[in-house]
Each structure stands twice: as structure tokens, then as C-alpha cells.
Amino acid sequence: xxxxxxxxxxxxxxxxxxxxxxxxxxxxxxxxxxxxxxxxxxxxxxxxxxxxxxxxxxxxxxxxxxxxxxxxxxxxxxxxxxxxxxxxxxxxxxxxxxxxxxxxxxxxxxxxxxxxxxxxxxxxxxxxxxxxxxxxxxxxxxxxxxxxxxxxxxxxxxxxxxxxxxxxxxxxxxxxxxxxxxxxxxxxxxxxxxxxxxxxxxxxxxxxxxxxxxxxxxxxxxxxxxxxxxxxxxxxxxxxxxxxxxxxxxxxxxxxxxxxxxxxxxxxxxxxxxxxxxxxxxxxxxxxxxxxxxxxxxxxxxxxxxxxxxxxxxxxxxxxxxxxxxxxxxx
Amino acid sequence: xxxxxxxxxxxxxxxxxxxxxxxxxxxxxxxxxxxxxxxxxxxxxxxxxxxxxxxxxxxxxxxxxxxxxxxxxxxxxxxxxxxxxxxxxxxxxxxxxxxxxxxxxxxxxxxxxxxxxxxxxxxxxxxxxxxxxxxxxxxxxxxxxxxxxxxxxxxxxxxxxxxxxxxxxxxxxxxxxxxxxxxxxxxxxxxxxxxxxxxxxxxxxxxxxxxxxxxxxxxxxxxxxxxxxxxxxxxxxxxxxxxxxxxxxxxxxxxxxxxxxxxxxxxxx
Numbered sequence: 001x002x003x004x005x006x007x008x009x010x011x012x013x014x015x016x017x018x019x020x021x022x023x024x025x026x027x028x029x030x031x032x033x034x035x036x037x038x039x040x041x042x043x044x045x046x047x048x049x050x051x052x053x054x055x056x057x058x059x060x061x062x063x064x065x066x067x068x069x070x071x072x073x074x075x076x077x078x079x080x081x082x083x084x085x086x087x088x089x090x091x092x093x094x095x096x097x098x099x100x101x102x103x104x105x106x107x108x109x110x111x112x113x114x115x116x117x118x119x120x121x122x123x124x125x126x127x128x129x130x131x132x133x134x135x136x137x138x139x140x141x142x143x144x145x146x147x148x149x150x151x152x153x154x155x156x157x158x159x160x161x162x163x164x165x166x167x168x169x170x171x172x173x174x175x176x177x178x179x180x181x182x183x184x185x186x187x188x189x190x191x192x193x194x195x196x197x198x199x200x201x202x203x204x205x206x207x208x209x210x211x212x213x214x215x216x217x218x219x220x221x222x223x224x225x226x227x228x229x230x231x232x233x234x235x236x237x238x239x240x241x242x243x244x245x246x247x248x249x250x251x252x253x254x255x256x257x258x259x260x261x262x263x264x265x266x267x268x269x270x271x272x273x274x275x276x277x278x279x280x281x282x283x284x285x286x287x288x289x290x291x292x293x294x295x296x297x298x299x300x301x302x303x304x305x306x307x308x309x310x311x312x313x314x315x316x317x318x319x320x321x322x323x324x325x326x327x328x329x330x331x
Numbered sequence: 332x333x334x335x336x337x338x339x340x341x342x343x344x345x346x347x348x349x350x351x352x353x354x355x356x357x358x359x360x361x362x363x364x365x366x367x368x369x370x371x372x373x374x375x376x377x378x379x380x381x382x383x384x385x386x387x388x389x390x391x392x393x394x395x396x397x398x399x400x401x402x403x404x405x406x407x408x409x410x411x412x413x414x415x416x417x418x419x420x421x422x423x424x425x426x427x428x429x430x431x432x433x434x435x436x437x438x439x440x441x442x443x444x445x446x447x448x449x450x451x452x453x454x455x456x457x458x459x460x461x462x463x464x465x466x467x468x469x470x471x472x473x474x475x476x477x478x479x480x481x482x483x484x485x486x487x488x489x490x491x492x493x494x495x496x497x498x499x500x501x502x503x504x505x506x507x508x509x510x511x512x513x514x515x516x517x518x519x520x521x522x523x524x525x526x527x528x529x530x531x532x533x534x535x536x537x538x539x540x541x542x543x544x545x546x547x548x549x550x551x552x553x554x555x556x557x558x559x560x561x562x563x564x565x566x567x568x569x570x571x572x573x574x575x576x577x578x579x580x581x582x583x584x585x586x587x588x589x590x591x592x593x594x595x596x597x598x599x600x
Contacts, residue, residue, distance in 0.1 A: 088465065132442075161440050206459060229475050255485050260476065266466035269459050273468060277476055279489055285476050287469065295459055319451065 087267065092328040096236040105236070109243070113198040117175070117247040124248055126152035126176045127169055132159055135185040137210070142180060144211055144292045148261065148274050149248055150225050162306050170195055176248055177306075180205070190296060192244060193306050199314065200306045201244060203270075203296040210292055218276050218288040224257020225250050226274070232265040237315055238331040241270075241298060259290075268329045270296040298331060343374060343388065345418045352414060362408055362415050364393070364423040371400065371426055373407055373419065397427060
């Protein structure tokens with residue numbers, strides 16, 4: 001009696017029963033003027049809503065079956081299957097996307113801080129360090145990282161200020177500095193700084209897996225110089241970050257080693273993996289994961305070397321502006 | 332045993348514990364030392380000013396010199412109870428010590444604590460998981476490696492029949508496709524004949540074979556060799572065709588000793 005503009009009378013009777021009862025008869029339909037939210041009684045409203053949901057599902061299933069039958073009936077003349085929408089498909093067009101033939105970008109890249117590396121004038125030499133008082137996991141992660149990146153050295157921090165370390169590093173010919181920040185015994189941040197005043201990138205690091213935690217891993221990475229794969233770095237920002245990663249590794253990979261380090265960017269998350277590959281045939285390759293894995297998310301990019309107070313930030317992640325759209329990515 | 336005591340919440344308290352002797356409200360004559368912005372002051376309360384709450388607490392700035400400040404405390408609190416004097420000096424000492432520590436620490440590197448925001452953490456973790464699933468890393472890496480193989484970045488390390496070879500092969504195939512088909516058909520017929528004939532006599536067969544198929548068999552042999560090397564990884568659909576061809580070979584070896592023997596021998600091996 002309470003459901004004024006409600007469905008047929010049989011439904012009212014059914015709603016009066018406790019919801020545990022067997023489902024209502026099939027002939028009950030929800031007329032389009034009916035809205036579940038108008039029922040004041042919560043139990044009855046919930047019951048109606050569940051029934052409405054079931055009916056929606058049934059209709060959807062019926063529609064799908066019909067469509068499939070039509071497609072089968074048409075056979076060859078059927079229209080091609082629609083491409084499902086993914087976030088990558090629907091990505092908002094970024095105006096800073098790099099066009100492969102862009103001259104301006106090519107000119108920029110020829111003259112920026114990585115030019116000496118790409119012209120093979122400098123050999124990368126990397127210093128890996130942590131924040132104060134690293135705990136066991138971070139220390140082991142640093143060691144493994146240093147086996148992955150050739151020509152890298154791990155030094156303990158012991159309370160030294162970064163501002164003082166940097167001139168010393170430059171004096172000793174280091175090209176890159178990696179600082180792994182630790183919190184509650186796990187590494188959670190990475191600062192990558194190209195040394196002779198190159199850009200500094202600050203990342204948030206997550207899901208770090210050490211070698212022993214990776215299933216089906218192979219033997220230890222050898223001393224051969226690995227290849228580098230950089231996937232999906234499309235925008236200008238992505239390009240510069242990608243070049244930063246590329247400049248960590250020596251320019252001439254040794255293919256005998258069959259090792260490859262991958263930086264794959266997907267939706268602004270950079271996944272790092274280290275594999276050993278083998279070509280089983282011309283069309284098939286097998287890969288086996290060795291080495292640590294982690295994911296990075298860029299938080300900020302500074303123009304000069306690391307300076308938290310006076311640095312000139314080229315890009316900072318601002319949550320309120322940049323995270324509003326699910327289909328907009330910056331790397 | 333540690334005595335359990337309450338803390339006093341009053342900001343003018345001297346010891347910090349709630350006792351009858353150290354409560355600023357319970358005592359009409361009271362003194363404390365407090366610091367503000369790095370400078371220490373001596374606060375005093377006397378009974379004469381109990382009626383004027385605004386002027387109740389008298390404040391005296393203490394000098395920065397530690398000993399001088401202690402003397403000043405003594406001077407101001409002369410004739411006051413021992414307890415208050417002693418506790419004031421103790422409190423003053425403690426305050427100066429922690430001020431020194433603050434000044435030392437600010438010179439060193441400060442650790443900046445950035446609070447984690449739970450909602451953001453959860454959001455980012457969830458998005459990372461989804462991105463990982465969308466990334467299909469293994470497939471992407473394999474595709475990239477195969478691309479590099481195709482584009483010859485690896486040079487001569489891998490001995491797969493690389494595409495140039497395949498293309499040449501395809502050209503050859505295209506040219507002699509129809510011919511080879513015809514030949515194959517002929518071979519089949521001849522094989523049938525041969526099988527039948529072999530049972531009867533040998534030498535005549537060889538001569539027949541000689542006349543019939545010198546050129547075609549040569550070509551076919553070459554193609555066979557080439558195809559065999561190339562199509563090892565490819566489908567094995569051709570081997571049944573070569574089966575009867577193989578059976579021919581013992582006979583053919585005798586025929587073509589001068590010409591193609593080494594090739595056939597390696598093949599047989």
C-alpha cells in the first residue's frame with residue numbers, strides 16, 4: 001500500500017514477504033516511471049533494488065545473445081567486432097608528445113646534458129647510496145642494483161650531507177648519483193641525479209623485489225653490459241626521463257651476455273625488469289628474469305643537481321591538478 | 332620502585348608533578364622558570380598581588396650567561412623557601428641544556444618527515460597494479476627483442492635463416508614453383524613406376540632414370556638441399572615428399588658420384 005507509483009499488485013504482496021523467499025514471478029516488470037529510491041522502507045527498498053538489478057542483468061544477457069545470433073546469422077557480412085575501450089586507447093592527447101621526426105626535439109637532445117653521453121664522450125660511472133642508517137633490505141637491494149648496473153659503486157652514507165657529497169663525486173669523475181631513500185626498513189624513494197649539473201629526478205619506488213623473492217629466477221647477472229629497452233616514453237618529459245635512464249648504462253651492450261634491462265612506462269608507472277633472453281628460433285624468444293625488480297613513479301624533475309631549497313623545478317607532480325583525469329598521463 | 336604521580340597541567344608549574352608543594356594554585360608564594368623564543372624568564376607570584384590577577388605573575392629576564400643567570404635567580408628569590416629556589420635552578424639548567432641541543436641539531440641535516448596520506452597511498456597502489464596488468468611486460472619485452480633481431484642489431488651472432496636468405500629462397504621458389512610441382516608430380520609417378528619396376532630389375536631402371544630425369548633431379552636435389560637447410564624450423568610438410576626422394580638416393584649416389592656426391596653425403600649424414 002505504501003508503494004504508490006509502484007509496480008503491479010503482485011509485487012507488493014511479494015515485497016511484503018521477507019526477502020529470503022523464492023524470487024518473484026517472471027512476469028513482474030518495472031515500469032519506467034518506477035524508481036527504487038522512492039520507497040521509504042529500507043528493507044523493502046533493498047529488496048526492490050536487488051530485484052531490479054537481477055532484471056537488468058537478464059536484459060543485458062538477452063541483448064548480448066541476440067547480438068551474437070545476429071552476428072552468426074550474417075556470417076561474413078557481419079560488421080567487424082568493436083575494439084574495446086582501454087585507458088590507453090582513450091588517453092587524452094598530450095600536446096607534448098614527441099613526434100619522431102621533430103627537428104626541435106632532435107636539436108634539443110643534441111645539445112642537452114646527455115649529449116656527451118650519446119656522443120660517446122663519457123663513460124657512465126654511478127654512485128649508489130642510501131639515506132641514513134640503511135636497514136638490511138635496503139642494503140641488499142643496493143648491492144643487487146650495483147650488479148645490474150655496470151660500473152657502479154655502493155657507498156654508505158654515514159650522515160653526510162648530499163650537498164657536500166656532490167662536489168666530491170664530480171671531482172672523482174662520477175657521472176650519476178643514485179640515492180635510495182628508506183622508510184621503515186624498506187626502500188621507498190629514489191633520487192637519480194646526473195652529475196656534472198644534470199637534471200635530478202625524484203621517484204617514488206614501490207614493490208621492490210629482491211632476487212631471492214623472484215620466482216623462477218636464473219643465476220646471478222654476469223658482468224656483461226646489458227641491453228636497454230625503454231618502452232612507451234612518449235612525451236617530452238618522458239623522453240628526458242628515458243634518456244636519463246639510458247645514460248646509466250654504457251653505450252655498447254655486449255650481446256654475448258644476452259642480458260636486457262627494461263624500463264617500461266605504463267600509465268606513468270615505470271616498471272624495471274632485468275632479464276636474460278635466448279632466441280629459440282626466429283620467431284620465438286625465451287626470457288628468464290634475474291635481478292631485482294621495482295616500479296617507479298616520477299614525483300619531480302629538477303634542472304640542476306639535487307637541491308631541495310633553491311632548486312629550479314622543471315616538473316612537480318601536483319595531485320590536485322594532475323590526478324583529476326583518469327585518462328591523462330604525463331610521461 | 333618508581334612512584335606513580337600525576338602530572339600537573341598548569342603551565343606555571345615548577346616540577347611538573349601534581350603535589351601540594353608544587354602546585355602554583357595551592358601556594359600563594361611561587362616562582363617558575365620558563366623560556367620563550369630561546370630566552371629564559373623567571374616568573375614570581377607573591378601574596379600581595381593575589382587580588383590583581385593581571386599583575387599576579389612578575390617576569391624577570393635572565394641573562395644569557397649561565398652563572399650570571401643563576402646568581403640572578405638567587406638574588407630575586409632571596410628569603411624564599413629552599414625548595415622553590417632549588418627547583419627553579421634545576422629547571423633553568425635543564426632548559427638551557429635543551430636549548431643548546433636544539434641549536435646544535437638545527438645546524439645538522441634535518442630529517443623532514445612527510446606524512447603519508449592513506450587515501451593517496453591506496454589509490455596509487457591500486458593504479459600501479461592495474462598498470463602492471465595492462466603493461467603485459469613479458470610480451471612487450473619479447474616483442475621488442477624480436478624486433479631488434481629482425482632489424483639486425485645483433486649482427487651475425489645468431490644463425491637463424493635470416494630474412495635476406497628467406498627472401499632469396501622465396502624468389503627461387505617462386506621461379507621454380509610450378510616446375511618443382513610438376514617435377515614432384517612426375518617423381519611421384521615415376522616413383523610408383525619405379526617401385527613397381529624396381530621389383531623386376533635394376534640396371535634398366537637406372538638407365539631409365541638417367542634419361543628421364545637428369546636435369547629435373549639435379550634441380551630438385553639442389554632445391555631439396557636448400558629447402559632442407561632452410562626449413563628445418565619450418566613445417567615438416569615437405570619431408571613426406573622427400574621420403575620417396577630419399578629412397579631414390581642410394582641409387583642416385585651411384586649415378587652422380589662425380590657431381591653432387593659430397594653434398595648428398597653431408598645430407599645423408
